[in-house]
Amino acid sequence: MSMQIKRPKGTQDILPADSQKWKTVEDIVRSAAEQFGFREIRTPVFEETGLYVRSVGDTSDVVTKEMYTVSSKGDSTFTLRPEGTAGVVRAMLENGLMNEGFPQKVYYVISAFRHEKPQAGRLREFHQFGVEMFGAASPYADAEIILLASSILDACGLENVELHINSIGCPECRAKYREALRDYFEPHREELCETCRERLGKNPMRLLDCKSPICKEIALNAPIITDYLCDDCREHFEALKDILDDYGVKFKVDPKIVRGLDYYTRTVFEFISNDIGAQGTVCGGGRYDGLVSELGGQQVPALGFGMGLERLIMTMESCGCEFEAQKTCDLYIAPMGETARRKAALLADAVRREGYSAETDLVGRGLKPQMRYADKIGAKYVCVLGDNELETGEAKLKNMRTGEEKPVVLTEFIRTFADVLLSELFDGDFSEQLGSLLEDLPAADTSDV
């Protein structure tokens, strides 16, 4: 036997036992995005390398050491997308969507790729839900994006996820702030760790979230970006905070949030979980008013976020959140003998055409193992099909939950099966359940308005 091929480092197989979790969160994010008026966009998994160099930034770690880049037969080099925003902006521009009226609101559910050393919550192929909004400069747009993220986390059942927000200003205020930081840290140069000494020249904002105790200590009294915002940026930030208060969205202003992707301006935010290890950022995003023009479009205000799906699922697991139940089989047909098997296959097909799920034997098992199998797959009903049934034209439908059996005439099988399924749904305490369900519905609360 030859050597087994194993999956590439940092990738994951999502097996049937877990795929339901993914379906759950994908359903949640999609329907939330659509409630907010976002529509799905799908772009290629790979793009010309230059797109990411220009958008993410040619000094960022993502671009300098984490991209999967291949050179094609021609002259271009292509890169597996390391994040979602750049491709979306490119597609919006290329297809003229920026001319179709603002705001433009799109969402996506994608794989992204970064060559990193894997650890908890960090993979080489990871999955992301993201949204982007174009053409809205108002702080209401920032608030709405954050509200969308927040309501998704709520819908997932998460409670211990903290929202941290910050404003990193426009290029002008940021330049002033960088100067202030250099002035502050320069006298401490000798005490700083090695990497921070380098950062001091290139990107002093990175010093703020250094984990080294000494640097942390020094950074404690460092100037804060929000003190250096220009009037416009400060007003924007203040307005955003007010609107979030109106929404009842709790947040912490966290001056240490400095996003690593170069394109952010003004608002940046992260939703952070403490339950899933060191990589706790479940969702991160912000405003990037300069990116569209950087990629060759008009000056268009824009903003968005990315949500890490594996991190989201991990957080849900650690909080004991519920996932959608797997749909189970409506009917299992247990044939005995070759003739019955052929009939069973046709019967299962007919049942499926009516919209129910049906299975029958495919591996030639005896009756008892088939019953076991039917139980294992959670079949709601079983119909045994043997010589007797074929002769008399009559079979029994067994309810696997109650063990109760009801006769079916084979020529009227589908009609009877549908009747039985429906009657189970509607008899007993069903009407009671419906009543209490209606009572539980909260009356819409519009008292604030």
Place this chain on the structure above:
RNA sequence: GUGGAUAUAGCGUAGUUGGUUAACGCGUCAGAUUGUGGUUCUGAAGAUCGUCGGUUCGAGUCCGACUAUCCACCCCA
């Protein structure tokens, strides 16, 4: 790129100071007299103990190297 930990059936584990056929649970498959599942009982299949090398009469166990995985730094979703 830098650290630390781990590696025994499909999964989860046990394996005493090195000593014969590597154990258990879950799962899988099959049986417990007539054509009916869940519980129970019985049985079966399934592991060259991550790989290579070393020490030894003898290595799952000790040593070394390599590889993989996990965790952390860094960075980010």
